[in-house]
Amino acid sequence: MLKLGGKVIRIEVAGDAPMPKRDKALFTISTNAALPKPMREWSAYLMREADSQIPTGFAHYIWIGEEDSKPQGLDGLSVTVLPEDYSYMQDGDIIRLNSARGEIRVLFRKNSPHNTIMVTEQCQHYCLMCSQPPKDIDDRWLLDEANDLIRMMPRGTGELGFSGGEPTLFGNDFLETLKLTKSLHPGTSVHILSNGRRFADRRFAADYAKIEHPDMMVGIPIYSDDPAIHDYVVQAKGAFDETIRGILNLKEFGQKVELRVVIHKLTIDRLEKLAEYLARNLLFLDHVALMGLEITGFTRANLDKLWIDPHEYRDTLSKAVRILEDYGMHVSVYNHPLCLVNPDVSKAYRKSISDWKNEYLDACTPCTRKSECGGFFSSGVKYRHSGNIRPFV
Numbered sequence: 001m002l003k004l005g006g007k008v009i010r011i012e013v014a015g016d017a018p019m020p021k022r023d024k025a026l027f028t029i030s031t032n033a034a035l036p037k038p039m040r041e042w043s044a045y046l047m048r049e050a051d052s053q054i055p056t057g058f059a060h061y062i063w064i065g066e067e068d069s070k071p072q073g074l075d076g077l078s079v080t081v082l083p084e085d086y087s088y089m090q091d092g093d094i095i096r097l098n099s100a101r102g103e104i105r106v107l108f109r110k111n112s113p114h115n116t117i118m119v120t121e122q123c124q125h126y127c128l129m130c131s132q133p134p135k136d137i138d139d140r141w142l143l144d145e146a147n148d149l150i151r152m153m154p155r156g157t158g159e160l161g162f163s164g165g166e167p168t169l170f171g172n173d174f175l176e177t178l179k180l181t182k183s184l185h186p187g188t189s190v191h192i193l194s195n196g197r198r199f200a201d202r203r204f205a206a207d208y209a210k211i212e213h214p215d216m217m218v219g220i221p222i223y224s225d226d227p228a229i230h231d232y233v234v235q236a237k238g239a240f241d242e243t244i245r246g247i248l249n250l251k252e253f254g255q256k257v258e259l260r261v262v263i264h265k266l267t268i269d270r271l272e273k274l275a276e277y278l279a280r281n282l283l284f285l286d287h288v289a290l291m292g293l294e295i296t297g298f299t300r301a302n303l304d305k306l307w308i309d310p311h312e313y314r315d316t317l318s319k320a321v322r323i324l325e326d327y328g329m330h331v332s333v334y335n336h337p338l339c340l341v342n343p344d345v346s347k348a349y350r351k352s353i354s355d356w357k358n359e360y361l362d363a364c365t366p367c368t369r370k371s372e373c374g375g376f377f378s379s380g381v382k383y384r385h386s387g388n389i390r391p392f393v
């Protein structure tokens with residue numbers, strides 16, 4: 001598990017620095033002392049050795065280590081002192097520094113395949129297992145920051161995600177962000193997490209399609225074939241019907257759609273029925289993801305309503321996968337330890353949990369297939385996980 005944000009040891013801002021009066025500023029991490037001077041104006045030079053020569057002209061300097069070991073040559077410059085938790089940072093990563101609150105957030109990691117931009121914390125759903133509980137606030141600054149981040153990202157980035165909250169609540173402004181992404185990163189695969197309801201507006205779905213991105217997909221959740229169950233899980237009446245209309249509109253305009261199902265106690269009983277519903281009515285979906293539960297956000301508050309040991313539903317999961325595969329649908333099983341699924345889902349099994357929140361139990365140490373296993377969310381290790389872990393030996 002990696003620490004992506006939190007309090008810094010200290011932030012010092014020089015009077016002529018680019019962020020003396022701004023709470024937040026983005027910087028690209030650089031370890032290149034010979035970086036061209038024009039590029040130093042938005043770069044933070046990362047230092048790990050106290051005796052290294054300090055290049056001039058960088059907008060900011062990062063020292064990882066104890067404050068009293070900070071090189072004296074940094075005195076009078078804009079400097080952030082970070083704990084060893086951030087020693088993983090590398091050249092090309094992008095960070096946000098909040099000088100007023102003394103905080104850092106790592107927004108982009110150049111060598112990670114799991115970069116996702118949070119566009120907003122607003123949402124019209126209150127899903128019982130939401131990992132990012134919605135807030136009724138004006139956070140348009142996140143969309144503005146996303147645009148800045150996209151401009152700073154290195155060309156050749158392989159994959160990029162957008163999430164929330166619900167990104168489409170910003171309407172055409174969010175579409176402009178997607179257009180900017182296509183313009184600057186045409187070869188980057190884009191994945192958007194959305195509840196799909198805004199696409200029920202046919203004009204909005206058409207405008208989205210007009211972006212004509214060569215590799216862009218919307219991941220949309222449906223939790224049951226029974227509209228009442230889906231609406232209860234997302235805590236929004238009429239959500240099922242509007243979501244289905246959104247999916248139909250997207251596919252009418254030739255757009256890629258992934259359907260996502262989070263498996264828990266409220267969704268497991270009709271998982272096979274949902275698989276049949278998808279195969280008979282939404283056969284044209286590009287991907288179906290059957291996902292394990294992440295114990296964070298609202299899930300922790302509703303854990304007794306939601307938690308079910310994956311070992312208990314392994315046969316039901318196998319049947320759902322078999323139904324989808326028999327109809328020729330592309331299906332994946334995400335967020336499950338390998339020893340808790342039946343061998344017959346091996347073709348669909350994916351090692352999917354993002355590296356920054358991925359952990360394993362001590363019991364997993366002797367496992368001969370650990371490198372193939374998705375392991376656990378760090379929250380699952382901390383709060384609740386299956387007691388049926390059986391390492392392969």
